[in-house]
Amino acid sequence: MERFQGRALSWEAKDGVVELALHREPCNEIGSVMLEELERFAAVLDVLAERARVVILYSTMRCGFSAGADLRELYERARDLDVAARVDAVRAFLERIHHVLNRLDATPLVTIAAVHGVVFGGGLELALACDLIIADRMARFGFPELRLGLIPGFGGIPRLKRDVGNAVVRDLLLTGRTVNATRAHAAGLVSQLVAEGQALAAARTTAAQITKFDDAARRTAKRFIKPIPYDELRREIELFCELLARPEVMENLRRFVESRSPLPYLP
Numbered sequence: 001m002e003r004f005q006g007r008a009l010s011w012e013a014k015d016g017v018v019e020l021a022l023h024r025e026p027c028n029e030i031g032s033v034m035l036e037e038l039e040r041f042a043a044v045l046d047v048l049a050e051r052a053r054v055v056i057l058y059s060t061m062r063c064g065f066s067a068g069a070d071l072r073e074l075y076e077r078a079r080d081l082d083v084a085a086r087v088d089a090v091r092a093f094l095e096r097i098h099h100v101l102n103r104l105d106a107t108p109l110v111t112i113a114a115v116h117g118v119v120f121g122g123g124l125e126l127a128l129a130c131d132l133i134i135a136d137r138m139a140r141f142g143f144p145e146l147r148l149g150l151i152p153g154f155g156g157i158p159r160l161k162r163d164v165g166n167a168v169v170r171d172l173l174l175t176g177r178t179v180n181a182t183r184a185h186a187a188g189l190v191s192q193l194v195a196e197g198q199a200l201a202a203a204r205t206t207a208a209q210i211t212k213f214d215d216a217a218r219r220t221a222k223r224f225i226k227p228i229p230y231d232e233l234r235r236e237i238e239l240f241c242e243l244l245a246r247p248e249v250m251e252n253l254r255r256f257v258e259s260r261s262p263l264p265y266l267p
Helices: 030-041 046-047 070-078 083-106 122-128 142-148 158-163 167-175 181-187 199-210 217-224 230-244 247-258
Strands: 003-005 011-014 018-023 054-059 065-068 110-115 118-120 132-136 140-142 178-180 192-194
Touching: 003 030, 003 199, 011 030, 011 178, 018 110, 018 142, 030 046, 030 083, 046 054, 054 065, 054 199, 070 083, 070 247, 083 122, 083 230, 110 122, 110 199, 118 122, 122 158, 140 181, 142 167, 142 247, 158 167, 158 230, 167 178, 178 181, 181 192, 192 199
Parallel strands: 018 054, 054 110, 065 118, 110 132, 118 140, 132 192
Antiparallel strands: 003 011, 011 018, 140 178
């Protein structure tokens, strides 16, 4: 399928490049609708790889790339369940999103996340599954899960460890702080830092450069330089579920959902 228009995202393949746009209000939260359409995209990746060489992920939303998991949906679905049922439901969701991100991570296509604004939580984890992150200078990156009593659950810890040094990993995971695009670029998280509003244009230029060269060599290089930490990814799911079982987490989620702030995920 070379073209798709959904409620949360759309994609189109043209001239060897697939562009996937996120457009779910308010800020591309990853809930059931987004996951279903990401699964649909993952299911056609092999077909797309026969015709294309590059995938660009970007957001049409002014707020940014993605604010992360849909915590309101999570709370509303989990609040009336007992602990065991709540953990089972969330584990099933995590296994599905891990499957999608593992497919994105492993595809022979070169994947580029063109990001701006907020790149938080699950949104950062989606970007980390890509080969390259191109960011405009106003982008901010972070894992706010700490404030909820959780850790990242979409594969963020193993992929962050794969890509940057331990000092950056610890700072993001232990403090709950965000980092700006300049610091993310200096740390090696971001491959290209561009002017505000120019991330997608830079990604398209990079894609055009990538398509000039030998496909087999590029695919071989990707397999060699980008190992996927499957064991750690599975362990992250278990740790997340252990934390989720605590009553403090549901209370923190309740406060988040009842917040009157228009952007409650901001620090």
